[in-house]
Amino acid sequence: MSATRQLFAAALFTVAGLSASAFAGTNPAYESPAVAAQSLRSAEAVRAEVQNLQARGAFKAVGEFADAPVVAVVPAVTLSRETVRAEVAAAQAAKSLTRQGEL
Numbered sequence: 001m002s003a004t005r006q007l008f009a010a011a012l013f014t015v016a017g018l019s020a021s022a023f024a025g026t027n028p029a030y031e032s033p034a035v036a037a038q039s040l041r042s043a044e045a046v047r048a049e050v051q052n053l054q055a056r057g058a059f060k061a062v063g064e065f066a067d068a069p070v071v072a073v074v075p076a077v078t079l080s081r082e083t084v085r086a087e088v089a090a091a092q093a094a095k096s097l098t099r100q101g102e103l
Helices: 002-023 043-056 081-093
Strands: none
């Protein structure tokens, strides 16, 4: 009885493998992720189309950032390492730093 089960399982795997290989090449969903993700258009063609749509006013932004308010760019502040060390030392001397977590 065990041999019958093994023979049946082998036949089932063979049929499943043949049916899966029959779909290969017909639908990108059955291909590997690398093959399915290949684009049919170049990046330059996509950029050109987006620019054309923006110029016509037909390009509408969608998604979670589409309704986000426009904010001003915050200027970058560059502090030297010595300045930061001096500020930390002054805060430690004034005992204005609180311990956070376990030390």
